[in-house]
Amino acid sequence: MSLIKLYFAEWRALLADKAIVVTLFGGVVFYSILYPLPYLHQVPTEQTVVVVDHDNSSLSRQLIRHADASPKISIVAHATNIQEAKSLIQQGQAHGLLVIPNGFRRNLMLGKGATLSYGGDASYFLIYSAVAEGLVQAGMDASKQVQLVGLLARGENPAKAEKSLHPVNLNAVPAFNPSLGYTPYVVPGLFLLILHQTLLIGTGILGAGQWRNQGYWLDVSPIKLLFGRLAMFTSLYILFASFYIGNCFYAYQVSMLGSFIETCLLILPFILATGAMGVALSCLFVRRDIPTQIYLLSSMPILFVAGFVWPIAMIPEPLVMLSQIIPAIPAINGMLQLNQMDAGWAAIQSFWLQLWGIFALACLLAYWGIKRRQLEVTNLPN
Amino acid sequence: MGILTYVKREWIALWQSPWQIALVSYIPVLGVLCLWWLFSAGLPKQLPVAVVDQDNSQISRMLTRHMTANSVISVEPYSELSEAYDALRQAKVYGVVVFPHQFKNKLLTSRSPTIDIRYNSQYLLVGKLLASQIQISLGDGLLKTAEQKLLLSGVNPASLDVNLSPVTSQTTALFNRNTNYVGFLVPPVLIALWQLLAMMVFANALNQELIAVQKQVWLPTDFWTKVMAKSLLFLPIMLAHSSFILLLLYQYLNLPHAGNIGVLIISQAVMLLALWLVVTLIFLLMKEPARCVSFCTALFAPAFAFMGITFPTNEMPLLAQIWRLIMPSSHYIDSHVNVVSYGTHPVQVIGQLTSYWMFLPLVPVIIYLWLKAPKQEEML
Numbered sequence: 001m002s003l004i005k006l007y008f009a010e011w012r013a014l015l016a017d018k019a020i021v022v023t024l025f026g027g028v029v030f031y032s033i034l035y036p037l038p039y040l041h042q043v044p045t046e047q048t049v050v051v052v053d054h055d056n057s058s059l060s061r062q063l064i065r066h067a068d069a070s071p072k073i074s075i076v077a078h079a080t081n082i083q084e085a086k087s088l089i090q091q092g093q094a095h096g097l098l099v100i101p102n103g104f105r106r107n108l109m110l111g112k113g114a115t116l117s118y119g120g121d122a123s124y125f126l127i128y129s130a131v132a133e134g135l136v137q138a139g140m141d142a143s144k145q146v147q148l149v150g151l152l153a154r155g156e157n158p159a160k161a162e163k164s165l166h167p168v169n170l171n172a173v174p175a176f177n178p179s180l181g182y183t184p185y186v187v188p189g190l191f192l193l194i195l196h197q198t199l200l201i202g203t204g205i206l207g208a209g210q211w212r213n214q215g216y217w218l219d220v221s222p223i224k225l226l227f228g229r230l231a232m233f234t235s236l237y238i239l240f241a242s243f244y245i246g247n248c249f250y251a252y253q254v255s256m257l258g259s260f261i262e263t264c265l266l267i268l269p270f271i272l273a274t275g276a277m278g279v280a281l282s283c284l285f286v287r288r289d290i291p292t293q294i295y296l297l298s299s300m301p302i303l304f305v306a307g308f309v310w311p312i313a314m315i316p317e318p319l320v321m322l323s324q325i326i327p328a329i330p331a332i333n334g335m336l337q338l339n340q341m342d343a344g345w346a347a348i349q350s351f352w353l354q355l356w357g358i359f360a361l362a363c364l365l366a367y368w369g370i371k372r373r374q375l376e377v378t379n380l381p382n
Numbered sequence: 383m384g385i386l387t388y389v390k391r392e393w394i395a396l397w398q399s400p401w402q403i404a405l406v407s408y409i410p411v412l413g414v415l416c417l418w419w420l421f422s423a424g425l426p427k428q429l430p431v432a433v434v435d436q437d438n439s440q441i442s443r444m445l446t447r448h449m450t451a452n453s454v455i456s457v458e459p460y461s462e463l464s465e466a467y468d469a470l471r472q473a474k475v476y477g478v479v480v481f482p483h484q485f486k487n488k489l490l491t492s493r494s495p496t497i498d499i500r501y502n503s504q505y506l507l508v509g510k511l512l513a514s515q516i517q518i519s520l521g522d523g524l525l526k527t528a529e530q531k532l533l534l535s536g537v538n539p540a541s542l543d544v545n546l547s548p549v550t551s552q553t554t555a556l557f558n559r560n561t562n563y564v565g566f567l568v569p570p571v572l573i574a575l576w577q578l579l580a581m582m583v584f585a586n587a588l589n590q591e592l593i594a595v596q597k598q599v600w601l602p603t604d605f606w607t608k609v610m611a612k613s614l615l616f617l618p619i620m621l622a623h624s625s626f627i628l629l630l631l632y633q634y635l636n637l638p639h640a641g642n643i644g645v646l647i648i649s650q651a652v653m654l655l656a657l658w659l660v661v662t663l664i665f666l667l668m669k670e671p672a673r674c675v676s677f678c679t680a681l682f683a684p685a686f687a688f689m690g691i692t693f694p695t696n697e698m699p700l701l702a703q704i705w706r707l708i709m710p711s712s713h714y715i716d717s718h719v720n721v722v723s724y725g726t727h728p729v730q731v732i733g734q735l736t737s738y739w740m741f742l743p744l745v746p747v748i749i750y751l752w753l754k755a756p757k758q759e760e761m762l
Binding site: 018019022023026027030031034035037038039040041044045047048089090095097108111112113114115116117118119120121122123124125126127128129132133135136139140142143146147150160167168169170171172173174175176177178180182184185186201205287288289290292293296297299300301304305307308309310311312313314315316319333336337340341342343344347 | 401409420422470473489492503505506510521527544545549589676677686691692694696701702706720723724
């Protein structure tokens with residue numbers, strides 16, 4: 001059987017298997033819409049806050065209006081006491097709390113100082129940070145205004161007063177992902193993981209369905225079978241990868257800072273290494289419904305160990321070491337640095353070499369595994 | 383035959399499948415422990431931040447010391463700006479702080495110098511945390527210089543604080559006091575994992591009931607008794623695993639919890655029944671093992687994203703909010719947060735179970751599919 005013939009035989013085997021077709025084509029397209037769906041609004045805005053205003057003065061009302069004007073906060077209720085506010089938060093009608101103490105304005109005018117209390121529901125981190133940022137900003141604003149009035153009352157020159165209120169500018173700017181959006185944060189890593197997992201599942205189901213059965217795969221040498229299969233899956237996954245990286249990244253406003261050539265250079269060993277790893281692991285399966293389950297269970301740990309959700313320095317060292325054998329780990333890190341963080345090719349070369357290393361290792365394992373599976377069938381008394 | 387005989391048969395069938403045994407014994411335990419270990423650090427600390435000090439004055443060094451004192455930040459001095467940015471791009475540091483040339487000079491002559499802060503917002507959680515911590519540390523340090531300045535200009539020491547910040551603020555994290563990641567992220571992650579396991583165990587058990595005769599698939603006539611028996615067997619097993627999760631988190635790790643955790647087990651039981659209803663529907667639609675598992679996977683794999691813990695539910699597009707309700711785990715996680723954070727009374731938690739009503743319309747569909755499906759007496 002020539003390599004070309006084998007290549008088409010592989011395609012036929014793939015397309016004839018409905019389970020694989022559903023998982024690969026259906027899964028890749030379905031997930032590209034479903035996974036980013038919750039995050040499409042990118043940034044949490046207008047988080048609900050309940051106010052307890054014990055002061056009821058012009059200044060406290062102004063403060064509330066300023067807080068409400070912040071894009072991050074929406075004042076939904078006025079409670080008469082903290083108990084009432086608490087029950088509103090427990091019912092889920094509000095996620096934050098602003099308490100203005102009694103005598104707020106009076107104390108400020110007398111130059112005594114006053115304390116504002118903010119609370120945010122830290123069961124939800126994004127809500128908490130949005131509420132805290134919004135309220136702190138409104139509070140600081142009020143503080144600055146009182147200071148300015150004080151300085152002007154003491155006869156300070158307005159221009160100078162302005163200066164002395166802002167002695168230093170803190171210019172904090174997000175370096176990448178400038179909108180602080182959630183899809184540009186999740187999508188780049190997640191989509192590579194989807195490609196990785198579906199490719200593993202595809203090779204797994206295909207292998208599990210063939211071992212122990214007669215078929216074309218017995219007529220070729222293990223090396224040939226491995227390369228025929230890799231060629232077929234690589235051509236399919238180049239298509240999927242182009243759809244994800246070329247189309248979906250663009251649609252979800254994920255920045256692409258690397259050049260086309262560099263991205264292709266990185267994706268090629270990723271697909272090859274994952275494919276070879278998939279063929280190698282497929283030699284362990286004989287039931288067609290198992291690969292999907294095993295790879296599904298591994299998805300969440302791989303996603304978290306990749307180090308973009310949870311800082312890699314906080315992950316226990318043994319887990320990080322262990323994860324280096326998974327093609328998705330160097331691929332996600334390399335891709336993030338190349339395309340989202342603009343690190344340049346020199347910086348990600350180690351990831352690229354690691355992927356080729358995994359590919360070489362996986363090829364050896366796959367060769368050995370296929371050989372054993374072929375011997376197993378030919379040795380069977382027919 | 384009584385239902386007990388069926389349960390016994392399921393038990394024997396369970397022991398004959400090594401994969402099913404793995405799914406109900408060591409895989410959940412290993413998975414739970416592994417995911418917890420991943421997040422066990424709990425609070426991010428000592429995150430590397432590059433400091434480029436082009437001023438090298440007493441004030442810039444004082445500000446650097448203030449950042450060093452912050453437990454979240456680990457200061458790494460860089461002399462070249464370009465090197466610092468390269469390190470940021472390669473994720474070796476998560477932030478860069480630049481003190482400009484003549485920073486002290488400008489500060490003393492009140493020409494408002496600018497401290498540049500860049501943080502890695504591609505790693506969103508880390509980036510946001512660092513941005514606020516760096517600003518808090520620097521703000522605190524700058525307060526010291528402002529104090530000196532005021533004292534020099536003859537302000538009474540007693541009224542110093544008020545002059546500096548007339549309005550002080552006190553920010554409190556409600557419910558998850560120290561904003562611990564273990565308390566925030568690990569419960570939903572583990573629940574998502576547990577849901578996947580329960581889905582697989584049940585789908586596999588259903589798949590065993592298919593009778594394939596010459597490319598035709600048949601269902602046994604006593605299918606429903608078998609489904610009942612499966613539920614009776616796997617319900618306590620899966621609840622044992624979820625109780626292990628609850629015990630690990632709220633007894634062994636002693637994460638703060640306001641309410642009675644025990645009531646959550648009832649909630650989990652209802653969640654499992656709803657989940658298995660969906661699995662049964664998919665099974666009757668597919669009637670093929672690999673496809674049934676693939677389809678269930680496609681449906682439940684993104685459950686974590688839809689729970690609304692990492693990204694708030696009310697910010698999701700409408701379609702996502704509707705899709706969210708198809709996942710039993712999102713119904714459950716609401717009860718979970720209610721009990722753990724708000725200490726909701728058990729009676730109210732049981733009342734929340736009515737939100738599962740939307741799974742009931744599946745019942746007539748399932749019955750219809752069952753009536754249509756080809757059936758066969760089991761050959762004994």
